[in-house]
Amino acid sequence: MADPVLDLRGLSKSFGALKATDDVSLTLYKGEIHALIGPNGAGKSTLMGLISGKTAPDAGQVMLNGADITTLSVARRARAGLGRSFQVSSLIPDYSALRNVMLALQARQGHSYRFLRPVNHDAPLRDGARALLARVGLAPRASVEAAMLSHGERRLLEIAVALALAPKCFLLDEPMAGLGAEGTARLVTFLRALKQEAPILLIEHDMDAVFQLADRISVLVYGRIIATGSAAEIRANPQVRAVYLGEETA
Numbered sequence: 001m002a003d004p005v006l007d008l009r010g011l012s013k014s015f016g017a018l019k020a021t022d023d024v025s026l027t028l029y030k031g032e033i034h035a036l037i038g039p040n041g042a043g044k045s046t047l048m049g050l051i052s053g054k055t056a057p058d059a060g061q062v063m064l065n066g067a068d069i070t071t072l073s074v075a076r077r078a079r080a081g082l083g084r085s086f087q088v089s090s091l092i093p094d095y096s097a098l099r100n101v102m103l104a105l106q107a108r109q110g111h112s113y114r115f116l117r118p119v120n121h122d123a124p125l126r127d128g129a130r131a132l133l134a135r136v137g138l139a140p141r142a143s144v145e146a147a148m149l150s151h152g153e154r155r156l157l158e159i160a161v162a163l164a165l166a167p168k169c170f171l172l173d174e175p176m177a178g179l180g181a182e183g184t185a186r187l188v189t190f191l192r193a194l195k196q197e198a199p200i201l202l203i204e205h206d207m208d209a210v211f212q213l214a215d216r217i218s219v220l221v222y223g224r225i226i227a228t229g230s231a232a233e234i235r236a237n238p239q240v241r242a243v244y245l246g247e248e249t250a
């Protein structure tokens, strides 16, 4: 098997006596969606923070395409190829959808965000941004301010912004949150296509979406991964049923 794109090795993080992340190892391979599920407080957000660089681990490593990125800043990780979308929006609300994507493209090319008039006159940048908007299905909404887009459209725009940085993998933190049935269905279809471009580590509370999408699922409980497997394996795992799925249906 090829080497993993993202390789988490023995990550640990404590807050006082609480082990929020306890020796977590997890791999993400090319072409796959690996979902991370677990009850509230299991440590999903903490683990996401360790991967994205928001939080420094007490122990362990984050490897991206074989390179150790554990000590890189959030920005440098993004430039190294870690694509992210968060529960909290990273969009500039009073800029159009097109301009948000153009800025991201410019950041990739120019290594920093520059709020310049010439951006608007840069035809290749504009064409590139239009192509990305078309990919996520937002071409007709290119000139609409981010703040005026629907919640679902903003989620798609965030993915277009992440795509602009040509990531090696995606970390998606609850992308379905707040989407209705229709928005979720559209995003499920889109993520199935997106994983071919870059594999996705998906944290998601919507179990239907997880079981539809995930090639593999890892279950986190009290900071530890208690099982990793296919959707069928996870559904059938008695330990998972007891501590997690049982609780969900209770």
Ligand SMILES: Nc1ncnc2c1ncn2[C@@H]1O[C@H](COP(=O)(O)OP(=O)(O)OP(=O)(O)O)[C@@H](O)[C@H]1O
Binding pocket: 015, 018, 020, 038, 039, 040, 041, 042, 043, 044, 045, 046, 047
């Ligand atoms: N900065 C912090 N200081 C102290 N304790 C923290 C901190 N961040 C998280 N925790 C604790 O670590 C544990 C894991 O929290 P975390 O937010 O990572 O879980 P989660 O799985 O993301 O939960 P949820 O699904 O509710 O968002 C919780 O007990 C939480 O109270």
